[in-house]
Amino acid sequence: MMIFGNLFTALNLKGVNYCCLPVTERSNRGKMAAAASMMPYFAQQISSKNDLVPDWMGQEVSTGTTIMAVEYDGGVVIGADSRTTTGAYIANRVTDKLTPIHDRIFCCRSGSAADTQAIADVVTYQLGFHSIELDEPPLVETAANLFKASCYRYREELSAGILVAGWDRRKGGQVYCVPIGGMMVRQPVSIGGSGSSYIYGFMDSNYKPDLTKDQCLDLTAAALSLAMERDGSSGGVIRLASISEAGVERKVILGNQLPKYSTH
């Protein structure tokens, strides 16, 4: 028993059960109660009843997250916070959730860290191969469809909310939203992750079409900052990137430089 328990903890942090996830924007919370009694055997050994193993070891690594992507004429601006949690412990406070899929295509990851990394790796491979076959840079729409294909096919096993954003020659800057469940839709602006719930009002009232690149950067920084202030699973620094025909420009806004909104 003891040996098995130690072996498991040495392997990974990720628990394979639903009931211990921190509060994220999962749409199937009804499952959580029912799943409590269905925990895999080894996870039961790691439950809180076992004093030798702390609580957080049984909890999935999650990019709690706030992510956002905005289109502008000639490109897109994407942004994310930098907090990865296992339960209440912040496993990584400087995470990079803006993952390059191709030269001018990025994705913003939210949900399970492992799931989103795995999917992103798969799509990067598929898109790279496809681009070589075509002998031209791939379309953002293609990348989004590849994400959708994986997220939909394995929807029961995965927990991944992804924003695909980039620039291509055909349609310019594009943002595609691939939330949990695996649907795909193009939107001029999109937010995701657990922290996004707190900024829907801000977005509805502050976003308008035809913004310039700098306005998009300011809007993204402001929105992320507000979400990070309120959502426990989001925080750290703001990572921004703007993608256009000319290339990708990345920026980091450190904690002390975040836009401030509270007066007290």
Added chain:
Amino acid sequence: MNRADPKETCCHNDVMTPSLQAVAGLLADARSLSEVAREEASSFRSNYGHDIPLKHLSDRVAMYVHAYTLYSAVRPFGCSFILGSYDKDDGPQLYMVDPSGISHGYWGCSIGKAKQAAKTEIEKLQMKEMTCREVVKEVAKIIYIVHDEVKDKAFELELSWVGEVTNGRHELVPKDVREEAEKYAKDSLEEEDDSDEDNM
């Protein structure tokens, strides 16, 4: 855009979305290859969410045809294959695949029994400066020119096009344009006959 002959040569049919396809050679082989092209276009659309670029489709069909030249257990395809399409980003495109599995892009190409003669005629055209309607007339004329009255049987002319004029869809050329093209073709043939007689 090819001649139709009851026994062999061509037919034209849709692959998927905006592309046209014309074939010359053994019709059974051509049909089988059409089906391959359709499946490639369809699976691409299903996997990647947008229509297959014509160059890529042509490469895939060519690779398939080439595979049949590698093994003694099968014979090569006995037909050539022309693919054409139009979309607003890439403009008009024309590709041809031959039985060896080579695929090239063309401004103008010909396949079938009289392809060499037709090629000579095509080279006289300045296609880049012509509109779709003008080219239709020239194509009809070439078909009539290369038809050998003595050796070949009667033929039926089939004309179809895809372009800005059809909004990217593959369609049969409308009746009035067709008739205009046939008339132009027959008239210019007579002119050539007349000019031959004058020299006597």
